[in-house]
Amino acid sequence: xxxxxxxxxxxxxxxxxxxxxxxxxxxxxxxxxxxxxxxxxxxxxxxxxxxxxxxxxxxxxxxxxxxxxxxxxxxxxxxxxxxxxxxxxxxxxxxxxxxxxxxxxxxxxxxxxxxxxxxxxxxxxxxxxxxxxxxxxxxxxxxxxxxxxxxxxxxxxxxxxxxxxxxxxxxxxxxxxxxxxxxxxxxxxxxxxxxxxxxxxxxxxxxxxxxxxxxxxxxxxxxxxxxxxxxxxxxxxxxxxxxxxxxxxxxxxxxxxxxxxxxxxxxxxxxxxxxxxxxxxxxxxxxxxxxxxxxxxxxxxxxxxxxxxxxxxxxxxxxxxxxxxxxxxxxxxxxxxxxxxxxxxxxxxxxxxxxxxxxxxxxxxxxxxxxxxxxxxxxxxxxxxxxxxxxxxxxxxxxxxxxxxxxxxxxxxxxxxxxxxxxxxxxxx
Amino acid sequence: xxxxxxxxxxxxxxxxxxxxxxxxxxxxxxxxxxxxxxxxxxxxxxxxxxxxxxxxxxxxxxxxxxxxxxxxxxxxxxxxxxxxxxxxxxxxxxxxxxxxxxxxxxxxxxxxxxxxxxxxxxxxxxxxxxxxxxxxxxxxxxxxxxxxxxxxxxxxxxxxxxxxxxxxxxxxxxxxxxxxxxxxxxxxxxxxxxxxxxxxxxxxxxxxxxxxxxxxxxxxxxxxxxxxxxxxxxxxxxxxxxxxxxxxxxxxxxxxxxxxxxxxxxxxxxxxxxxxxxxxxxxxxxxxxxxxxxxxxxxxxxxxxxxxxxxxxxxxxxxxxxxxxxxxxxxxxxxxxxxxxxxxxxxxxxxxxxxx
Numbered sequence: 001x002x003x004x005x006x007x008x009x010x011x012x013x014x015x016x017x018x019x020x021x022x023x024x025x026x027x028x029x030x031x032x033x034x035x036x037x038x039x040x041x042x043x044x045x046x047x048x049x050x051x052x053x054x055x056x057x058x059x060x061x062x063x064x065x066x067x068x069x070x071x072x073x074x075x076x077x078x079x080x081x082x083x084x085x086x087x088x089x090x091x092x093x094x095x096x097x098x099x100x101x102x103x104x105x106x107x108x109x110x111x112x113x114x115x116x117x118x119x120x121x122x123x124x125x126x127x128x129x130x131x132x133x134x135x136x137x138x139x140x141x142x143x144x145x146x147x148x149x150x151x152x153x154x155x156x157x158x159x160x161x162x163x164x165x166x167x168x169x170x171x172x173x174x175x176x177x178x179x180x181x182x183x184x185x186x187x188x189x190x191x192x193x194x195x196x197x198x199x200x201x202x203x204x205x206x207x208x209x210x211x212x213x214x215x216x217x218x219x220x221x222x223x224x225x226x227x228x229x230x231x232x233x234x235x236x237x238x239x240x241x242x243x244x245x246x247x248x249x250x251x252x253x254x255x256x257x258x259x260x261x262x263x264x265x266x267x268x269x270x271x272x273x274x275x276x277x278x279x280x281x282x283x284x285x286x287x288x289x290x291x292x293x294x295x296x297x298x299x300x301x302x303x304x305x306x307x308x309x310x311x312x313x314x315x316x317x318x319x320x321x322x323x324x325x326x327x328x329x330x331x332x333x334x335x336x337x338x339x340x341x342x343x344x345x346x347x348x349x350x351x352x353x354x355x356x357x358x359x360x361x362x363x364x365x366x367x368x369x370x371x372x373x374x375x376x377x378x379x380x381x382x383x384x385x386x387x388x389x390x391x392x393x394x395x396x397x398x399x400x401x402x403x404x405x406x407x408x409x410x411x412x413x414x415x416x417x418x419x420x421x422x423x424x425x426x427x428x429x
Numbered sequence: 430x431x432x433x434x435x436x437x438x439x440x441x442x443x444x445x446x447x448x449x450x451x452x453x454x455x456x457x458x459x460x461x462x463x464x465x466x467x468x469x470x471x472x473x474x475x476x477x478x479x480x481x482x483x484x485x486x487x488x489x490x491x492x493x494x495x496x497x498x499x500x501x502x503x504x505x506x507x508x509x510x511x512x513x514x515x516x517x518x519x520x521x522x523x524x525x526x527x528x529x530x531x532x533x534x535x536x537x538x539x540x541x542x543x544x545x546x547x548x549x550x551x552x553x554x555x556x557x558x559x560x561x562x563x564x565x566x567x568x569x570x571x572x573x574x575x576x577x578x579x580x581x582x583x584x585x586x587x588x589x590x591x592x593x594x595x596x597x598x599x600x601x602x603x604x605x606x607x608x609x610x611x612x613x614x615x616x617x618x619x620x621x622x623x624x625x626x627x628x629x630x631x632x633x634x635x636x637x638x639x640x641x642x643x644x645x646x647x648x649x650x651x652x653x654x655x656x657x658x659x660x661x662x663x664x665x666x667x668x669x670x671x672x673x674x675x676x677x678x679x680x681x682x683x684x685x686x687x688x689x690x691x692x693x694x695x696x697x698x699x700x701x702x703x704x705x706x707x708x709x710x711x712x713x714x715x716x717x718x719x720x721x722x723x724x725x726x727x728x729x730x731x732x733x734x735x736x737x738x739x740x741x742x743x744x745x746x747x748x749x750x751x752x753x754x755x756x757x758x759x760x761x762x763x764x765x766x767x768x769x770x771x772x773x774x775x776x777x778x779x780x781x782x783x784x785x
Contacts, residue, residue: 073589156617285621382606389519
């Protein structure tokens with residue numbers, strides 16, 4: 001084939017060796033052109049028919065509705081949104097809600113999946129079997145049913161706001177030992193460790209948490225945190241070069257953790273704890289203030305995470321099993337401890353097997369989040385191709401845009417995972 | 430996933446159907462099929478819900494049956510498509526169904542921008558709230574801060590936002606796609622209040638675990654004229670569905686019922702025969718009844734049917750009042766008073782143009 005192409009290109013073989021129709025290059029170009037033309041014609045036909053049909057049926061079309069006032073409210077919004085906002089902003093709200101559930105779901109599913117995968121390979125019989133049962137049960141029940149189950153479970157377990165659980169007031173960490181202190185005669189009242197706990201409430205309206213409000217002096221704590229992070233990075237660099245030179249190791253992780261936690265904490269206390277809380281307060285029907293993690297969100301996150309974790313667990317198990325036992329033995333022979341061998345030898349090799357199927361699981365989780373509407377969570381499908389579609393009646397545009405958004409999210413996820421995959425892939429030299 | 434199928438099918442129909450294929454008159458298609466494809470609510474007691482035998486029953490269902498009676502003289506010639514709020518108009522636009530009788534509110538944007546037309550008002554409704562008695566509130570104006578459950582894709586959602594804004598109150602919204610999900614969430618205590626059309630509230634209350642623990646607040650915060658809907662562009666079919674509705678109301682006004690319709694027709698025929706013989710004969714029946722029952726004039730033909738179209742409807746289904754009573758009124762579990770839906774001559778606003 002290549003030879004023919006070259007012959008035509010160089011012009012030396014112009015001598016007629018038969019019809020041009022027999023020329024593979026010519027034929028392939030013609031076929032490609034015909035295919036492209038057919039595709040364009042098909043797309044044009046669909047678009048044209050759609051427009052004609054919409055006009056004939058007297059259905060409004062176009063994208064102007066995106067700038068119109070929506071008139072409806074949304075239960076959970078990450079950005080400011082009221083009924084006076086536009087349909088376009090409703091789209092953004094739905095998109096961000098989908099993104100939130102996807103990102104958190106991916107993080108938790110990965111953590112639980114990793115634990116599951118390792119547990120299934122555990123030498124502890126009970127742990128391994130429990131993990132197996134979990135995977136088999138969760139994997140074989142449709143995810144929609146699981147979502148409904150969790151929503152029912154969350155709602156039926158939690159009481160109403162007036163009878164809900166509330167954690168608040170002064171908390172004395174030593175109070176469980178008060179009897180002991182009393183016994184030895186150190187009855188001093190509340191210990192100096194007592195602190196004021198801002199309200200945390202749990203009821204069928206959600207988990208209500210206080211929101212920290214930093215005071216003006218809090219800047220010092222931020223600066224301390226920043227310096228601690230920079231110092232940790234410097235120590236890590238120094239430790240790395242020293243280890244390469246001398247082989248001596250340094251407990252970078254523990255030192256860094258101590259720096260990042262203790263230094264800002266000390267500054268925080270020294271500046272007089274400049275942090276207040278906007279705590280939820282029961283007022284009328286519901287708690288006001290703070291931030292609410294709603295039952296719909298909990299159920300969706302729980303359902304999607306636990307479902308996807310079962311698959312990720314199997315992927316992790318397969319990845320670890322794919323690394324030949326010889327690698328482990330070799331690592332031990334070099335004197336590496338179990339943990340180091342796992343971290344430095346087994347997992348990097350297992351990742352090569354894990355990443356590609358893991359990407360599909362991430363995409364699945366994102367797409368499954370469109371089941372949110374079943375449990376009343378205002379995701380993209382619920383807000384945009386649900387409410388907005390119904391209020392405007394512009395089905396074609398809205399379904400098309402929704403598909404584009406999912407496509408964009410999925411392609412971005414794939415792209416990120418492919419880049420990561422390339423980094424861990426075997427480099428042939 | 431099923432719920433997306435309708436939307437997708439509708440989208441596909443809009444994209445793929447060649448221009449002329451769907452323009453054919455609906456009545457011809459209905460006659461060819463041998464049944465009417467009618468979109469109804471999947472489960473709203475009194476309006477459209479399945480009975481123990483799995484058959485659809487209710488006020489809206491009877492409108493489907495009435496149209497089937499007019500066309501086929503057989504109320505069973507209906508194929509029901511249960512549709513949630515989100516799917517209903519798309520299903521109609523795309524030709525999945527021939528008519529929609531699903532407690533849908535007539536609004537300007539729906540009438541003018543969506544390629545659909547409301548054929549009239551079969552139920553004058555308004556949006557209300559239901560709360561637990563234990564909350565000790567007696568007015569919707571005390572709902573500040575409440576969590577409210579609502580169905581997505583409804584005018585209810587918009588009225589709710591308007592009402593709380595106008596009265597400077599806050600609320601938290603929990604929206605579901607299906608009626609049953611809304612009711613379950615409210616029943617489970619997820620919300621302080623449930624809002625929908627007042628008729629729906631009474632129906633919903635019956636389905637709760639302890640109906641007596643809940644009350645419907647007195648405020649009606651919107652106008653919700655509910656009625657059957659057809660596609661734009663087929664005037665003959667539009668006229669047919671519209672006049673079946675008017676015939677039911679006219680029949681009630683003229684005192685024609687399922688029981689006496691045969692007798693009324695006989696009287697009208699007799700009157701006609703007597704008049705032919707003797708012009709000075711004093712008719713026993715009213716001329717309005719004679720026209721409605723097809724004894725006088727050719728009104729049925731003008732909508733593509735036989736002249737006994739309205740006679741068949743009343744014989745099979747009864748008049749508007751009978752349909753109301755047996756499904757949602759005094760003769761039903763719902764016990765909804767006629768109120769605005771009484772005839773204009775009896776203090777309500779149900780009023781049908783005359784057949785002449």
